[in-house]
Amino acid sequence: MSASNKPAVLTVLPLPPFYLEPLKAAFTVHERLHLTDPQAFAKVAPTIRGITGGGESQVPKSLIDQLPALELISIFGVGYDKVDVAAAKARGVPVTHTPEVLNDEVADLALGLMLSVARKIPQSDRYVKDNLWADKGNMPLTRKMSGKRVGIVGLGRIGKAIAQRAAAFDMKIAYTGRNRQPGVAHAWYPSAKELAANVDFLVVITPGGEATRKMIDREVLQALGPEGFLVNVARGTVVDEQALIEALRDRVIAGAGLDVFENEPHVPQALRELDNVVLTPHMASATRETRQAMADLALANLQAHFAGQPLLSPVPECR
Ligand code: NAP
Ligand code: 8YV
Numbered sequence: 001m002s003a004s005n006k007p008a009v010l011t012v013l014p015l016p017p018f019y020l021e022p023l024k025a026a027f028t029v030h031e032r033l034h035l036t037d038p039q040a041f042a043k044v045a046p047t048i049r050g051i052t053g054g055g056e057s058q059v060p061k062s063l064i065d066q067l068p069a070l071e072l073i074s075i076f077g078v079g080y081d082k083v084d085v086a087a088a089k090a091r092g093v094p095v096t097h098t099p100e101v102l103n104d105e106v107a108d109l110a111l112g113l114m115l116s117v118a119r120k121i122p123q124s125d126r127y128v129k130d131n132l133w134a135d136k137g138n139m140p141l142t143r144k145m146s147g148k149r150v151g152i153v154g155l156g157r158i159g160k161a162i163a164q165r166a167a168a169f170d171m172k173i174a175y176t177g178r179n180r181q182p183g184v185a186h187a188w189y190p191s192a193k194e195l196a197a198n199v200d201f202l203v204v205i206t207p208g209g210e211a212t213r214k215m216i217d218r219e220v221l222q223a224l225g226p227e228g229f230l231v232n233v234a235r236g237t238v239v240d241e242q243a244l245i246e247a248l249r250d251r252v253i254a255g256a257g258l259d260v261f262e263n264e265p266h267v268p269q270a271l272r273e274l275d276n277v278v279l280t281p282h283m284a285s286a287t288r289e290t291r292q293a294m295a296d297l298a299l300a301n302l303q304a305h306f307a308g309q310p311l312l313s314p315v316p317e318c319r
Contacts, residue, residue, distance in 0.1 A: 007306050008044065010034065010067070012053035019076060019295035023052065026303060034063060050302055055079040055097075056264065056282070061087035072305045075315075076298040077285070078102060078157075081208035081235060085317050094318040096301035096311050099157055101293040102285040106205070106233055107161035109284040111169075113231045113257025114150075114201050116278040118143040123275070143229075143254070146170050151199035153192050153216070154206030154234065155181060162203055174199060177206075192216060196223035201231065208235025216240065221247040229255050233284045236261040245270045248277060259284050 009027040011020075012034070023029055030048065033041040048067045051059055055077020061084045064070060073088055075097040085095050116122055119142045127139050147170045152159045155175035163173045163186065174187040176195040181188070189195040192215055196202050202224050206212045216230065216239040224230060230253055232239050241262045247253050248271075255276035261267050264282055271277060285291065301312050311318075 007049045008047045009050040009052055009302065010048045012051055012057045012059060012063075013076075015052070015054075015076065016291060016295065018292055019299065022295075022299055023302075026299070034066075050074065050305070052076060052298060052302065057082060059083040059088070064088055064091060064093065072096070072302060072311075074298050074301045074305075076294050079207055079235060080315055081237075085315060089317060094305075094311060095315045096298070096313050096318075097315050098294040098297040099313055101297055102290050103157050103161040105287055105290040106158045106284040107165055109259060109280070110158075110162045110203055110205065110231055110233045111165045113233070113259065113278055113280070114203070114229065115145055117229050117231070117255040117257040117276070118145045118201075122278055145201070148172070148200040149174065149198065150201040150203060151175065151189070151195040152186075153177075153195065153202065153204045153238075155184065155186070156205070158233075159203075159205045162205060171201075192220045193223045196220045196228065197225075199224070200227065201229045204230070204232040204234045204238050206234050206238055208237045212238045214238070214240040214243075216244070218243040218247070221253050224253050226251055226254060228253050229257070231257040233259045236264060241268065241271070245274070248274050251276075 006028045008030060009023065010030045011032055030044055033044065045066050046068055049069050049071045051073045053075065055075060057075065059073055064084065064087050070093050073083060073093060073095045075083065075095065078097050078099045080095060080097050083095055088095050124139060127133055149172045150166045152162055152175040155163065155177055159175065166173055174189060174195055176189045176192050204216060218240065221243060244256060245268065248256060257278045259280045260282050267279060285294065297313060304311055
């Protein structure tokens with residue numbers, strides 16, 4: 001296809017080369033022009049037929065309204081909580097995402113954070129590297145994970161992959177969600193608070209957005225209690241970050257492992273200074289293998305649409 005008849009696509013987040021390069025081969029790509037050069041963007045806006053970006057991408061109604069030729073929004077990620085799906089649907093624009101291909105990776109990191117915070121793996125690493133082992137002797141004892149109780153907030157695709165791994169650690173599994181799931185043998189609790197009161201590890205893996213905003217609040221953290229650990233690999237918005245900082249500081253809970261934050265990439269100093277947290281920079285899906293699989297699926301959705309073929313993975317609201 002020549003440059004002139006390649007469909008025009010706007011990117012809304014910096015994309016890795018293994019996605020950007022094949023994207024540029026198939027489409028005329030305007031890289032974040034709406035953010036970097038509004039005048040140039042205004043000129044090309046009427047030609048833009050596709051949007052692509054990551055799971056953290058902002059696609060508000062105001063952007064959709066500026067693109068009269070828009071036909072598809074393809075998200076390189078499973079979460080799409082910052083995409084105004086209702087506005088897109090109202091314009092007849094479907095939204096796609098990349099479910100399933102990242103389940104293993106995100107579940108692996110969730111278990112990694114559980115082990116890291118309970119066994120203090122990052123702190124132990126620093127202890128040896130700072131030569132404190134030789135200077136001060138053994139580190140204080142840590143906490144056991146195998147055989148403990150884990151509560152999964154959101155037993156969906158990734159939640160089930162977390163449960164599968166927790167079972168290999170002989171953990172007792174329970175969950176919460178809006179509904180008890182038929183055919184799932186794990187104990188179900190109707191709220192995060194009731195679940196928290198009955199587990200040692202609370203792992204959050206729901207979608208973000210208004211429906212789950214601050215679902216893990218002060219009361220849930222109190223219910224988890226001073227022996228309990230929180231792990232969040234969902235979205236920062238699902239946890240009341242200020243309440244969490246206070247709960248960690250005052251030892252209302254034992255510790256937390258966090259991959260996501262309210263105002264990424266800015267993480268409050270009060271959280272960064274605590275010794276009972278393990279923090280990672282929203283990298284649960286960030287391996288070469290999985291990001292490649294996500295890129296392939298995001299690109300395949302764009303290609304399918306512009307070839308007049310069915311979409312591979314539309315979001316549930318657009319099926
Ligand atoms: P999924 O299959 O749709 O599972 C979501 C689960 O959350 C379902 O079990 C659902 O159960 C529950 N849920 C939804 N809304 C809820 C609510 N209002 N209250 C309580 N439970 C609710 O999604 P997934 O593929 O597992 O992905 C989950 C999320 O993980 C994504 O949306 C994304 O935000 C996050 N994620 C983060 C990373 C990262 O890098 N850290 C990577 C990938 C994904 P019910 O329907 O029964 O309520
Ligand atoms: C990535 C994610 O951070 O899939 C999601 O919902 O949050 C992550 O996999 C993201 O999609 C890459 O930008």
